[in-house]
Amino acid sequence: MSTERIHIIADSTSDIPPELLPNLPITVVPTFVNFAGNSFPDDNVQLDRQGFYQQLPALRPFPTTAAASPGMIEDAIKAVADRCDHIIFLAQSTKLGSCYTQMRLAASSLPPDRYTLVDSQQIAMGFGWQAIIGAETALETGSVEATLDAMARVRKAVRVYCALNTLEYLQRGGRVGWAQAGIGTLLQIKPILLVEDGEVKSHAKVRTFSRALEEIVRVAHEYAPLDRLAIIYTTDAEAANALRDRLQDILPAGGRTIVTRITPSIGVHAGPGALGIVPLSAAWKN
Amino acid sequence: MITRQIFRANQNIAADGYLVKQLFGAGLVWLEQNKETVNRLNVFPVPDGDTGTNMFLTMRHAYLEIAHMEETNVGKLARAMSNGALRGARGNSGVILSQLFAGTAAALDGHDRMTAPLFAEATRAAVEYAYRAVEKPVEGTILTVSRMMMESVQNNYSHNPDLIMLLKRMIVAGRVALRHTPEMLPVLKKAGVVDSGGAGLLYIFEGMLRALCGKPMEAVAIEEAPVPVQHEETWEDALVPEDGLGYGYDVQFLMRGDGMNIEHVRRDIQAMGWSTLVVGDNQLIKVHVHVHTPGDPLSYAIQSGASLDDIVVENMQRQYEDYVHSRADRDGEGAVAVESRGPAVIAVAAGAGMKRVFLEQLGAASVISGGQTMNPSTGDFLNTIAMLPNEEIILLPNNKNVLLAARLAAESATGRSVRVVPTVSVPQGIAAMFEHQLHTGSGEAAILDVVADAMNDAASAIRTLEVTNATRDVEIDGLSVRAGQYIGLLDDKLAAAGDDVEAVVRDLLVRAGAEKAERVTIYYGSDASLRQAKALVESLIGQFGAAEFEVVEGGQPLYPYILSVE
Incomplete structure (x- = not known):
């Protein structure tokens, strides 16, 4: 009953919109958010995004996150191994989380020629676009090589820019690499974070959120013409839609523009009010 | 006041031992005045912040040797100083300094007075000795500075045999050489400093010149030459020891004995560590070496049959940590910092907090004190502009009473492109700085007019x-x-x-x-x-x-x- 040659297993920090999954050969393994003495998978079933973000400002102690266990990933492998020839494991940046390691452990049960392990060097839709375009390429070509090549090109071209409304969550999360966004400065700032080369960097520091959005709009135009664009947010859907409207002149057509809520396992670090873009320039194909 | 009994155009007039002693004393005093500045520059070979102190101690030891001598024969005085320096030599730079003296003494040996040609010969021999003392001479250090100073004497003494003129030429040449040390020695550039030993040597000669010209000895130091930092790497990272064991120990001692073989001692000591300096003769040898186990060179020297003296063992790892600490503190005081990309900004502000905001958070290259009560002059702007290496500079007057001075400075600054962003309050200046950061923080080259216009817009919006x-x-x-x-x-x-x-x-x-x-x-x-x-x-x-x-x-x-x- 082998209907697909290639299957992708990605972790949930890829933020792939759930409505796309039924049509793509992708399995998403959850990331866990630990709070109130429990550990919740961010699968939008046990942990409702809307509800979680409403609680977030009041949660004490502060939530922490953890990658899926190798056992869970093995379950995901078992569920698809019989109906595909090759599994591509795609993990969040190894500099930002441990999912890659868990995937490597779980995958060791497979013969080496039946899987490929890939560090997405990204998070959120910077990771998501790699999985989506990889899956599309897999369906079109059936070629592992072509799929990996497309994913590598996307990985090289894609960036995440995200304006934070508050530094508090970044600071409290204490993740290495996240903390260089200008904490401890004399004047308060609204940072715009940039994810590239697997790291979270500071793209710019401005004084007001509206100035941050101006900068994001400017940056988005630098990537035009766009093949894909994701608008990502933690709490303010209205602001996300308004940002999409401001980018009307460069929006890629149809389903190639996505407005999506950041998964709680990343959102705990970005905090309420975070808003960003994940542009993929059309030049990635060249 | 020093008797102006110095060699001049008439070569029959020569400097005697008395004058040399006074000059030497003046060099010592001026070095002492400035030794903390030299200490702060110290990053090579070990950032332990003691070059100024070491050079001063070495020099003082040399001076004490001659302080009470009635001798006026320059050859004998130079020999005594050289012996004193060798015994008192501390640290790398101190040992090199002692070799400069040793070379000088060798050249002056047997001479009663010093003439211009003899002065030239003494500088030549001094530099030769200094280079020879170091196992692998490194340019961009006190060696380079001394050599450039020496060359200026060689080029000038025959047609301008005046000690004051020669000293002036030496100092100019030395300053130029010092300013270029960061280009020769990457660790200096990364650390944003010039070479400390070279700076110390310049202070000694400046002291001599000041004494000759009757200038006071308690004035402030020459400016630290600012160095453009073009690396992502911070000075802290640049100074982290490459050796996983850390910087180790600095071991120094004197060996006394009869018929010692300095070549053998040098070879054996070199095998034990690094930054080795072994100088002296068959009766007295000064050893300086950096090692991880300080017992090794000491045991070796004792086993060789020599008697040891003046043993100094310093923990350089701890000195390095102290240096990093004090340097970090000092950086907070508003030293001249330089933006790596795009135009540099000079802002005017009053109040320590305001200055900190501009320098620490917003990356202004320099802040001039002033505002409502103390309006900086055009000259203040021009001086600050001259101190920066940047081609393109933006001035933020931050007060309407300062606007004119800034505009005049922008017009009269030669060889630079200077723009005034006419901010009339500190908050406007801060708003402008955020815009400056936005333009210069990303990878692309920032264009002066584009940056200045954006800064202007941001300032007007607040x-x-x-x-x-x-x-x-x-x-x-x-x-x-x-x-x-x-x-x-x-x-x-x-x-x-x-x-x-x-x-x-x-x-x-x-x-x-x-x-x-x-x-x-x-x-x-x-x-x-x-x-x-x-x-x-x-x-x-x-x-x-x-x-x-x-x-x-x-x-x-x-x-x-x-x-x-x-």
């Missing part, structure tokens, strides 16, 4: 509110104010007055449209406290929509509060 006390009774725009009352200025125009500072601030915020703003920043001055400023925010918060309030120490005089609304 509202400045200032609260001060009226100095006299006045009536302006229907507001009557009594002397001593609080007055509030909105964008430099009188807009509110009263006895209650909180009411004045509230009035200003309403007029500035703060209820629609995103951020209100309160910089409290030297006449207000953090507690007062926080209480002020408590009383205002919630009355102005969603605006975020923020309190920052400004430290500015005269204005208890300066606010920005954006």
